[in-house]
Amino acid sequence: xxxxxxxxxxxxxxxxxxxxxxxxxxxxxxxxxxxxxxxxxxxxxxxxxxxxxxxxxxxxxxxxxxxxxxxxxxxxxxxxxxxxxxxxxxxxxxxxxxxxxxxxxxxxxxxxxxxxxxxxxxxxxxxxxxxxxxxxxxxxxxxxxxx
Amino acid sequence: xxxxxxxxxxxxxxxxxxxxxxxxxxxxxxxxxxxxxxxxxxxxxxxxxxxxxxxxxxxxxxxxxxxxxxxxxxxxxxxxxxxxxxxxxxxxxxxxxxxxxxxxxxxxxxxxxxxxxxxxxxxxxxxxxxxxxxxxxxxxxxxxxxxxxxxxxxxxxxxxxxxxxxxxxxxxxxxxxxxxxxxxxxxxxxxxxxxxxxxxxxxxxxxxxxxxxxxxxxxxxxxxxxxxxxxxxxxxxxxxxxxxxxxxxxxxxxxxxxxxxxxxxxxxxxxxxxxxxxxxxxxxxxxxxxxxxxxxxxxxxxxxxxxxxxxxxxxxxxxxxxxxxxxxxxxxxxxxxxxxxxxxxxxxxxxxxxxxxxxxxxxxxxxxxxxxxxxxxxxxxxxxxxxxxxxxxxxxxxxxxxxxxxxxxxxxxxxxxxxxxxxxxxxxxxx
Numbered sequence: 001x002x003x004x005x006x007x008x009x010x011x012x013x014x015x016x017x018x019x020x021x022x023x024x025x026x027x028x029x030x031x032x033x034x035x036x037x038x039x040x041x042x043x044x045x046x047x048x049x050x051x052x053x054x055x056x057x058x059x060x061x062x063x064x065x066x067x068x069x070x071x072x073x074x075x076x077x078x079x080x081x082x083x084x085x086x087x088x089x090x091x092x093x094x095x096x097x098x099x100x101x102x103x104x105x106x107x108x109x110x111x112x113x114x115x116x117x118x119x120x121x122x123x124x125x126x127x128x129x130x131x132x133x134x135x136x137x138x139x140x141x142x143x144x145x146x147x
Numbered sequence: 148x149x150x151x152x153x154x155x156x157x158x159x160x161x162x163x164x165x166x167x168x169x170x171x172x173x174x175x176x177x178x179x180x181x182x183x184x185x186x187x188x189x190x191x192x193x194x195x196x197x198x199x200x201x202x203x204x205x206x207x208x209x210x211x212x213x214x215x216x217x218x219x220x221x222x223x224x225x226x227x228x229x230x231x232x233x234x235x236x237x238x239x240x241x242x243x244x245x246x247x248x249x250x251x252x253x254x255x256x257x258x259x260x261x262x263x264x265x266x267x268x269x270x271x272x273x274x275x276x277x278x279x280x281x282x283x284x285x286x287x288x289x290x291x292x293x294x295x296x297x298x299x300x301x302x303x304x305x306x307x308x309x310x311x312x313x314x315x316x317x318x319x320x321x322x323x324x325x326x327x328x329x330x331x332x333x334x335x336x337x338x339x340x341x342x343x344x345x346x347x348x349x350x351x352x353x354x355x356x357x358x359x360x361x362x363x364x365x366x367x368x369x370x371x372x373x374x375x376x377x378x379x380x381x382x383x384x385x386x387x388x389x390x391x392x393x394x395x396x397x398x399x400x401x402x403x404x405x406x407x408x409x410x411x412x413x414x415x416x417x418x419x420x421x422x423x424x425x426x427x428x429x430x431x432x433x434x435x436x437x438x439x440x441x442x443x444x445x446x447x448x449x450x451x452x453x454x455x456x457x458x459x460x461x462x463x464x465x466x467x468x469x470x471x472x473x474x475x476x477x478x479x480x481x482x483x484x485x486x487x488x489x490x491x492x493x494x495x496x497x498x499x500x501x502x503x504x505x506x507x508x509x510x511x512x513x514x515x516x517x518x519x520x521x522x523x524x525x526x527x528x529x530x531x532x533x534x535x536x537x538x539x540x541x542x543x544x545x546x547x548x549x550x551x552x553x554x555x556x557x558x559x560x561x562x563x564x565x566x567x568x569x570x571x572x573x574x575x576x577x578x
Contacts, residue, residue: 059458087369095503097482097496097525098351098570099395100452100459102364102371103408103415103436106392110413129370130392134348135323 041084042146049074054112056140058093061107063115071112074144075119082125087145088112090130094139102132105142112142175302177217178244178269179206181225182262184252195225197260197284198252201291205248208295208309208335213534213553214302218244231265236272244269248298252287260284264294266301275301288337289577296576299532305489308334308531312574314352314361317341318567321545329363331378334530334573336563342376351395351570355402358574360422362386362396362405373407375422387420387427398422399442400488400575406430406440406449417451419466430468441485441493442466443510450474450484450493450510461495463510474512483526486510487533488575492554494527494536505538507554518552519559526569531576537562539569 046052054067063071078086090109092101109128117123182198184191199222206217226234231249239247250264263279276297280290289310296307310333317330329352332339343349347367354361361376371394373386386405387393393409405422408415411429417440418427431437435455442449447466452459456473459480464471475481479499486493492507502522508515523541530536530551537551540559547569550559562568 059454095498095523097439097459097498097503099408099438100436100454100482102350102394103410103438104454106371106410107414107436110410114413127370128392129366131348132350132371134350 038147041081045074045077045081045146048077052145053138053141053143056108056142058140059096059104061104061111063111068115071115071144072119075116075121078116078121078125079119081146082122084125084146086116086121086126087147088116088126088128089143089145090128091135091138091141091143092130092133094133096133098133102130105130105132108142112144173214174216175214175246176244177209177215177246177248177298178239178242179209179217179220179248181220181222182250182252182264183225183228183231184254185228186254190254194252194254194260197287198225198250201250201252201262201287201294204288204291204335205295205298208292208307209298212299213555213557215246215299218242231263234267236267236269239269246275246298246302248294250294255281258284260287262287262290262294264290264297266298288333288335292333292335303532303534305532305534306576308535308573308576310334310577311531312354312358312577313537313571314342314354314358314363314574315539315549315564315568315571316349316352317564318547318569319345329361329376330564330566330568331361332564339565342378351572353396353398353572354574355398355422356400356575357402357577360398360402362398362407362422364394364396373405375405389427393418395438395440397439397441397485399446400444401446404446406442408438408440417449417468430464430466431471439483443486444488444490448486448510450486452482452484454480459498461493461508461512474510475508475515476512477515485527485529487529488531489533491533494529496525496527505536505552507536518554518556519550524550526571528571528573530573537571537573539571 050070088109090105092105113126113128181202184194186194206220209215209217231251247267247269253261261281266276267274278297292310295309299307313334314331317328319326326345327349328345329342329349331342350364352363361378364371365374370392373393373396374383375386376383391409391411395408396405404419406419409418415436415438417431417437418429420427433455435453437453440449440451450463453462459482461475461481461484462471462473481495483496484493494507497504497506503524504517504521505519505524505527506517524538526539528537539547540550541547546567549562549568549571552559
């Protein structure tokens with residue numbers, strides 16, 4: 001069941017072109033409500049958790065008390081929504097060297113995942129990645145994406 | 148390329164104050180009469196044309212070096228075929244060049260061409276080196292690069308880096324919409340091509356020593372993972388079959404192994420795996436970020452960076468993971484080490500109050516020298532001759548460019564590439 005929902009979300013998030021490529025999806029029922037569904041879910045997640053991004057001190061992957069507060073609220077919400085999967089994306093410090101930025105971003109994402117799992121989120125519901133020093137702007141952060 | 152040579156000239160002519168290392172190399176002048184041909188008629192003209200193109204390329208190669216300086220080449224100076232192997236030194240001595248490089252281009256019945264090169268000491272009237280190549284007509288550039296290397300090695304005793312390849316990440320656009328592709332070219336910029344499509348983000352291409360294989364970090368699964376690409380055949384495969392973030396690949400000097408970073412736990416450790424496949428072997432176990440491994444040229448030692456002390460520092464260990472020891476102790480952080488092909492130096496990126504700068508140190512951590520002033524330099528990569536380093540410099544607007552610098556000093560020179568570039572890697576000399 002979760003797989004189906006995930007498929008729909010991915011296909012719809014990618015837009016109508018994707019839906020044309022996979023025409024069988026359109027036979028599976030109304031698309032429109034699902035689109036609103038994922039957007040509404042994301043909005044609710046952000047509002048009830050106090051944000052989708054947590055920040056770190058320079059060069060470390062240690063969760064700050066404010067970050068723990070946000071993550072605790074996120075974990076509670078994710079546990080109530082077993083139909084979503086969550087992607088945890090880590091970022092390095094701006095100005096860091098390339099590979100260390102990638103590594104520290106990944107370590108930060110792992111810290112967030114471990115914390116969410118500690119708070120009762122099933123491992124299968126969360127995945128991690130790192131963008132290192134790429135996708136500038138965020139820096140020293142982890143973003144938690146509902147998808 | 149002309150600008151490059153001028154810069155080197157200025158550097159050599161000027162004081163050594165610019166040079167951060169004490170000794171500026173002595174320059175050896177080279178006379179290069181145009182490569183001649185034993186062929187006659189239309190074919191002869193065609194061979195002479197290839198000979199002149201090759202002569203210009205050799206001169207351009209040698210101009211880029213700090214050690215050799217070609218005298219002005221003139222098309223009408225070409226010599227007779229017998230003079231290639233028996234030069235009349237009396238004719239060349241008054242012109243003042245220390246070296247003479249002669250050569251010929253000859254057509255063959257199988258459609259390929261033969262190119263021969265000879266290097267002479269003009270004042271002593273002796274032959275120093277010779278080399279011949281048989282190759283398809285379209286590959287004349289490679290033979291010309293080999294001739295350049297012949298002269299370079301005769302003077303310096305180190306291999307030339309003319310017939311080498313460069314891989315880097317070509318960047319188009321800025322910000323989140325930036326398109327990144329792995330690009331591949333000859334070290335003189337010829338034969339430039341893109342090896343990935345640009346649909347997903349890529350990082351850190353690393354060439355095998357003979358540039359036949361390329362490892363790079365791909366994000367097309369959504370997480371960073373190393374792919375191994377056969378450059379000629381275009382086939383690629385994941386380096387490891389483990390579902391874990393892995394990055395920072397580097398080939399061993401014999402090409403048989405790849406050291407890399409992988410996160411099987413909460414932090415990145417260094418692993419090594421056969422470039423033909425196999426089970427990764429874990430080398431480091433610290434609860435810190437260990438990354439950017441680089442082999443010594445004998446393959447017995449690995450330098451890497453770790454933040455186990457609280458900041459990134461350089462460490463050296465045996466290739467089996469034993470005997471870890473820290474080698475960097477200056478202020479700030481040290482990262483992105485790469486061992487020079489001659490084993491004498493380790494290049495690195497330093498991060499401290501002066502910004503990000505490229506430097507070199509001995510493998511025991513002594514004789515630390517900074518080559519650039521930053522403030523946003525990264526990813527040093529050695530040339531095959533261990534005399535030059537290519538690196539990425541972040542310039543205004545978040546754009547990145549490639550530069551090369553001579554380790555004996557001078558200003559960095561911008562590398563001419565079609566787009567922006569980062570993450571350079573330089574292959575060994577091709578055979």
